[in-house]
Amino acid sequence: xxxxxxxxxxxxxxxxxxxxxxxxxxxxxxxxxxxxxxxxxxxxxxxxxxxxxxxxxxxxxxxxxxxxxxxxxxxxxxxxxxxxxxxxxxxxxxxxxxxxxxxxxxxxxxxxxxxxxxxxxxxxxxxxxxxxxxxxxxxxxxxxxxxxxxxx
Numbered sequence: 169x170x171x172x173x174x175x176x177x178x179x180x181x182x183x184x185x186x187x188x189x190x191x192x193x194x195x196x197x198x199x200x201x202x203x204x205x206x207x208x209x210x211x212x213x214x215x216x217x218x219x220x221x222x223x224x225x226x227x228x229x230x231x232x233x234x235x236x237x238x239x240x241x242x243x244x245x246x247x248x249x250x251x252x253x254x255x256x257x258x259x260x261x262x263x264x265x266x267x268x269x270x271x272x273x274x275x276x277x278x279x280x281x282x283x284x285x286x287x288x289x290x291x292x293x294x295x296x297x298x299x300x301x302x303x304x305x306x307x308x309x310x311x312x313x314x315x316x317x318x319x320x
Contacts, residue, residue, distance in 0.1 A: 253307070254311075271295065
C-alpha cells in the first residue's frame, strides 16, 4: 500500500484507493516513474490480502476486474449428494474407478479427435460395462441410499 499521500491517494476502506500518479506497482500505473517495490520497499501486494475486497480489487487491472465480475455473476452448482463408501466398498471402487477413468479419458479423446467414430458409441458403452461400470454404479447408489436412509 505504501504511505498515504506519497504512494497512494484516496481511502482504503471505501475503495477509492489509487496509486499516486508517479508510482507504479505490478504494471497498474505504467507511466509512474517510481516503483512501489524498489523505491519504497513494498513488495508482492501482501498488504492487500486480508484487507477488504475493495482494496484487493483496487490492485487489479481493468481486464482482471472484468473477468472477476463475470466470475462473481456465476451461480454455484449444487453439490452432489453424499455417498460415503465403507472401507471395503472404497477399496473395490478405487480399482474400478482407475480402469474406468483411464478408458473414458482415452476414448473421449478419440471421439473428439475423430479417430473413433460416434457410430461406435454402443460398443464404447459395452466396453465400459466390461470394465465393471454397472457394478460401480450399483455400489455408489447403494452408498447414497444408505446415507439417505440414515441421515434423511
